[in-house]
Amino acid sequence: MSIQFVIAVTHLVSRKRPTLVSLVGIALGVAFFLAVSSLMRGSERDFIKRLVDNSPHLTVYDEYRNPQPQPATLRWPDGAVELRRVKPLREVRGIRGHAQKLAFIESLPGLRAAPVLVGSVVLTFAGRSEGVTLNGIVPAKMKGVSTIEDKMTQGSLEALAAHPNGLIIGEGLARKFGLSLGGVVNAVSPAGESRALKVVGIFRTGNAGYDETQTFALLKRAQGLLDRPDRVNRFILQFDDPYVARDVASLIEARIGYKAVSWLEASEDLMSVLLVRNLIMYSVVSAILVVAAFGIYNTISTIVMEKVHDIAILKSMGFHARDVRRIFLAEGVLLGLVGSLLGLGLGLGLMALLVQVEIKPPGATDTVHLPIYWGYDQYLLALGFAMVSAVGAAVLPARKAARVQPVTILRGMG
């Protein structure tokens, strides 16, 4: 251990009260920083999780981002004659060769994919009609990409596999129709097909719009009802790490041509709002540490003033100006480091308390826990801010100490 460091420690230890006050300042700053940051980041992630997990991370549509060029334009790009009123080829809509394309997507690592045929049908029951969205799904694959399984209040996704004419509806719709599990509704498609479907499951997501308009049936049944045999018009994908969705989207789009939209693209405006919110939050909580830094400045300045004779004697003894500067910078580093570690403990304690808090939002039936983020990046951030504040606070007193001229002090004593 260098002698400069030993002197720094001795200065701090021999002035217990100011040292303690400085440490408490930094510790409280770091603890609040962590508590606020973990809450804000936790709620952000909770928000994103709801946003992201209730809808697919990535959806591949049976559309192109840019309209397909007409074959004639490709053949004669400089043609002098323009054909007007050319319409795209009439065909049954859907993703062409979906089996191979799905196989390609499933070969990518860290994701799960499911084919879906989405269409509109009209449900009629007891004289009431409602237009709803029918999702034709493969239950086994759907489990991997959707949280619908967890939202089932009655019945299950597997029941669909067992009942070829099964239908899963939302709680809102069930209430509208007065339907319960086992009830039979009639579904009519725009293609003119009609079929009686039995309710084998009811789900509740908490999103009223979704619960009233979305229904699920077997893919085969939906294909028949919508008169689109062996067609799917969407792939929905779920990733282990939702944040890779953007990159995978462009890869898929480049490879198979169809439009692939990631949740990041779909909610770009929201993501920038969250970023701004984080910036504001971190500037506010860092301000606490800046205030705490004044405590450190005060402590070290006082030590420099009290110890001006020691500094003079050290310099006359042969200590360099930079030795003296190091002593006081080391005091800043020590206060920052010890304060941060105390703050880290205190902050973790606060976070552990916060995570126990249960709140019941007005109008809701379930209590929820405060969402707390435990990521290590915020600890590093808090530590970084605390150290910068602490060392920054030590710079001025350290410079003043390094400039002490021994003769000026000795003359004053003579």
Add this chain to the structure above:
Amino acid sequence: MNRGPLTPNPSPTRDEGSQWSGPILAAENLGRVLPGEVPVTLVQDVTLDIERGEFVAIMGPSGSGKSSLLYLLGLLDTPTSGRVWLDGRDTSRFGEDELAATRLENLGFVFQFHFLLAEFTVLDNVLLPMRRLGARPEEKARQRAADLLQQFGLGDQGHKRPHQLSGGQRQRVAIARALANDPPVVLADEPTGNLDSRASANVRQILHDLTRELGKTVVAVTHDLTFASAADRRIGIVDGLIAPDWRA
């Protein structure tokens, strides 16, 4: 220029590898003026040689500039004119770091007030310069510090804090600290100014013995006539000038 100021050729020169045998400390037309609206002259045109092993007392009335001269000789202050030669080296060319390094190895200071670091034990205070220099391993340094304290009758006081010691004891610790890195020159500013007559006599004897037994050079500023009478040479300073016929 590796030549002492007052020693004309071909007398002792400091060559590569050989020891400089001229004056250990020399002032050449040394002057120090404090700048300001009314500049204050502290030291004027002082030229003197101090030989190895000499015990020199600098005397003069209060405010005569004798402490200022000592600070200049001790490389603590920078002269406004003239230069200081230490062991044949012209210190006027040294930068701040080199001056500090020179003080660390070649000069030991004893002040009127002991200036021991209050939070450190007596032993640690003596260890400070050795730890900063880092030339001795910790074990050897501790041994030397203990030996020095033993030599000055403080062998059993090493673990105490400075405030637990008497004034005379503290001043002896300060002398031990000044000698820690075994410098050839010890500079003392009123070393007995704050002591009773018994402690003064003790400190005076120690400084005297340093020159006789260890071959150190001691330059002491003093008011104390008894102290001055023990010195080999007395230099009078009045109004910043050497006063050859000054008598207290």
